[in-house]
Amino acid sequence: MPSRFAARGSDREIETGARFMPEFDENGLISCIVTNADDGEVLMLAHMNEDALVRTIETGDAWFWSRTHQQLWRKGESSGNTLTIQEMRVDCDQDVILIKVRISGGGVACHTGARSCFYRRMPVKRPADNSIALTFVEDLKR
Amino acid sequence: MPSRFAARGSDREIETGARFMPEFDENGLISCIVTNADDGEVLMLAHMNEDALVRTIETGDAWFWSRTHQQLWRKGESSGNTLTIQEMRVDCDQDVILIKVRISGGGVACHTGARSCFYRRMPVKRPADNSIALTFVEDLKR
Numbered sequence: 585m586p587s588r589f590a591a592r593g594s595d596r597e598i599e600t601g602a603r604f605m606p607e608f609d610e611n612g613l614i615s616c617i618v619t620n621a622d623d624g625e626v627l628m629l630a631h632m633n634e635d636a637l638v639r640t641i642e643t644g645d646a647w648f649w650s651r652t653h654q655q656l657w658r659k660g661e662s663s664g665n666t667l668t669i670q671e672m673r674v675d676c677d678q679d680v681i682l683i684k685v686r687i688s689g690g691g692v693a694c695h696t697g698a699r700s701c702f703y704r705r706m707p708v709k710r711p712a713d714n715s716i717a718l719t720f721v722e723d724l725k726r
Numbered sequence: 727m728p729s730r731f732a733a734r735g736s737d738r739e740i741e742t743g744a745r746f747m748p749e750f751d752e753n754g755l756i757s758c759i760v761t762n763a764d765d766g767e768v769l770m771l772a773h774m775n776e777d778a779l780v781r782t783i784e785t786g787d788a789w790f791w792s793r794t795h796q797q798l799w800r801k802g803e804s805s806g807n808t809l810t811i812q813e814m815r816v817d818c819d820q821d822v823i824l825i826k827v828r829i830s831g832g833g834v835a836c837h838t839g840a841r842s843c844f845y846r847r848m849p850v851k852r853p854a855d856n857s858i859a860l861t862f863v864e865d866l867k868r
Contacts, residue, residue, distance in 0.1 A: 603858070604860055624761075629759060638854040642852070642853065642854050644851045672850050673844040673845075673848060674848055675771065677843075682768055696741055704744070705813060708814050709786045710783065711784065714729075717745065
């Protein structure tokens with residue numbers, strides 16, 4: 585199936601050019617980092633296939649590919665927490681997307697009820713073994 | 727090879743527990759989002775294998791697995807732009823790491839010379855076709 589997007593060019597075209605030529609991985613997916621447009625907090629990492637990326641660009645709402653359910657997924661369709669894109673960026677290699685969003689509904693991005701999926705802190709500068717304890721920085725509401 | 731980390735538990739243990747039990751993908755990698763600790767700007771997305779994750783936790787410097795060079799890589803080893811971790815988090819599914827860092831050296835995270843890898847903005851609410859034009863939000867210094 586031909587892509588809707590431009591074919592990949594040289595490294596120079598990809599990194600320093602002004603043409604969007606995204607790379608999808610061996611599963612047809614591209615990673616997408618989601619941040620809160622108001623304060624920059626990282627909310628989640630999700631994946632888009634080509635259809636999800638097309639719908640996201642065209643509608644301004646975040647669409648993803650659910651690897652768990654193997655289906656296209658408009659984020660917030662069931663929870664009401666849709667993500668409206670304020671700004672969209674691509675990285676140097678054009679294999680990662682960054683979207684800065686406003687969250688509708690309850691204002692939470694994570695299915696656990698947390699605002700951000702990153703609600704637990706890890707310790708650093710200690711032995712990395714099987715007893716690493718996490719600290720909650722946000723309470724889960726469910 | 728047995729993992730250095732705890733084995734994966736139930737969904738409940740993974741999502742609401744206080745034990746670190748990371749999931750590596752079919753290539754043995756876990757995604758890692760890097761932000762600037764001072765202002766929260768998203769700098770890059772990279773990948774860690776188990777060795778890189780162990781070294782990152784134990785040293786407090788960011789180590790990654792370079793998929794291009796197929797080798798362990800202390801970020802900034804050649805450029806001097808090492809990443810010192812101020813805070814480390816894990817997401818709900820424990821398959822994504824977030825690190826908030828201070829950059830040594832020239833203060834740039836991207837190999838292009840840009841501070842962040844996300845130096846180009848994409849348009850939204852327009853047709854998604856092969857002529858999408860990117861806008862530079864940061865000049866490349868090289």
